Amino acid sequence: MDLSTKGEDVYVGPPSPDRGLRTYGGQLLAQSLGAAQRTVSVGQAVHSTHSYFLKAGDAAKPIELKVERLRDGRSFSQRQVVARQGEVDVFRSLISFHVPETGLEWEESITIGVAAPTSEEPYTDYSDVIEMVLPLEEQPWLGRDRPMDVSYINPPTAPAGQPVTEPQLMWMRVHGELGGDQALHESGLAYLSDLGMEPVIVLPHGYRWRDSRLTMASLDHAMWFHRPARVDDWIYYDQRVESTSHGRGLASGRFYDLDGHLVATCMQEGLMRWNG
Numbered sequence: 001m002d003l004s005t006k007g008e009d010v011y012v013g014p015p016s017p018d019r020g021l022r023t024y025g026g027q028l029l030a031q032s033l034g035a036a037q038r039t040v041s042v043g044q045a046v047h048s049t050h051s052y053f054l055k056a057g058d059a060a061k062p063i064e065l066k067v068e069r070l071r072d073g074r075s076f077s078q079r080q081v082v083a084r085q086g087e088v089d090v091f092r093s094l095i096s097f098h099v100p101e102t103g104l105e106w107e108e109s110i111t112i113g114v115a116a117p118t119s120e121e122p123y124t125d126y127s128d129v130i131e132m133v134l135p136l137e138e139q140p141w142l143g144r145d146r147p148m149d150v151s152y153i154n155p156p157t158a159p160a161g162q163p164v165t166e167p168q169l170m171w172m173r174v175h176g177e178l179g180g181d182q183a184l185h186e187s188g189l190a191y192l193s194d195l196g197m198e199p200v201i202v203l204p205h206g207y208r209w210r211d212s213r214l215t216m217a218s219l220d221h222a223m224w225f226h227r228p229a230r231v232d233d234w235i236y237y238d239q240r241v242e243s244t245s246h247g248r249g250l251a252s253g254r255f256y257d258l259d260g261h262l263v264a265t266c267m268q269e270g271l272m273r274w275n276g
Contacts, residue, residue, distance in 0.1 A: 001034050001187055009067040011035040013083075015060055017145040023057030024146065025218050026194035028083055028091040030187040035065035036079040036095045037183045044077055044097040046186050047225050051093035053218045061085050075099050107226070110260045116234040117151040117171050126150035126170065126195070133208045147175040148192060156203055160211075164203040168196065168239040178232045188231035189264055193223055193253060196239055197268040201249030204241055215273040219248065222267045229255070229263035236260075247273050 003011040013031035018024050033046060057063060063083050070078040076098050083091035115121055127144045129152050134141055153169040172195070174188040198218055199209035207214060229235065236256040243250045249272045255264040 001030065001184065003031065003034055003038070003065070006064065009039055009069065011038065011065045011067070013063045013065055015062055017147065018059055018142055019145065020059050020142040021056075023059045023063070023090070024143070024194065025053060025197075025221065026146075026191040028053070028057065028063070029093070029194060029221060029223070030191035031063060032065055032081040032083055032091065032093045033095060033190050034183075034187045035067050036081050036093075036097075037187070039067050039069060039079060040072075040077045040097045044099055045182065045225070045228075047096055047098045049093055049095045049190065049221075049223045051091065051221045053091055053220065055088055055090045056217070057083070057085055057090040063090070070094075075101070107262045109262060110256060112236050112256065112258070112260050114153055114169070116258060117149075123151035123153055123171065124155050126152050129155040130199075130209070133210050135210070138210075148195070149173050149175065150195060156208075160208055161206045163206045165241070168200055168203075170196070170237040170239070171234045172237055173234050174231045176232060178230070182228055185229060185231050186225060189225070189229065189235070189255065190223060192231065192235065192237070193255075193264070193266045194218070194221065194268070196237075197221075197251050197253065197266075198270050200239055200251050201241055201244060201270050201272055204244065213275050215271065215275060217271045219269045219271055224265045225263070226265070227257075227261055227263045229257050234258060235263070242267075244272065247271060 003013050006012050016027045066082045068080040079095045081093045127141050130141045131139050151171040156164040172192050178184050238254045240252050250269045253266045
């Protein structure tokens, strides 16, 4: 998130520690949000993002982020961010900011029935779950280098061919101390939000991520920020498959703080072509 300034409303995001072939989608979401945050007034907070993954980015290269100021009102501001590598647009996002107001408030909060990870209850590391389905020549999974901790509460243990339809539950957080800058925590939540959204959509069909008979890619992503949250503390992530049809799958994610308050919601659609 240490973006450098290249010109007026143009920033450059450094490559991720993740050195996979494709840029992790959460990096594009977080860096685009970070660039847009630098162009709005103090006191405005992101409330929604609507994004499209246009081309696979190169994880080893920096990303240029061009911000367009669409509108600045008294309460709301909108920005468009185009992420480029060379002459290729790889990602585009519309982001809206709002000055927080006092008003009616309701949420469907939950009682989280599982404890946050501890040394006595560590759950299963997400990277270990991914490596269970990766070919040996692709191990170790390069996503291990991403600056996040993810503990999988109920990883799918059913054998391939058996559908999995229950919500996928995780504890997640960003590495290190992020301090008191709420904008950085919002970017951190965007960074986390892409994790698992592609693998989950094949589970109801009995398939697993990286099945050689499947072609998969993220298409678009939308996110709504409801309440402030610290993402250097544990966040509870409830991920569900809403629908699959016409070669696409739609997944939803809900983020809760340790007290069970809903802090953000996201939706993502992915390509899932069957080549068997």
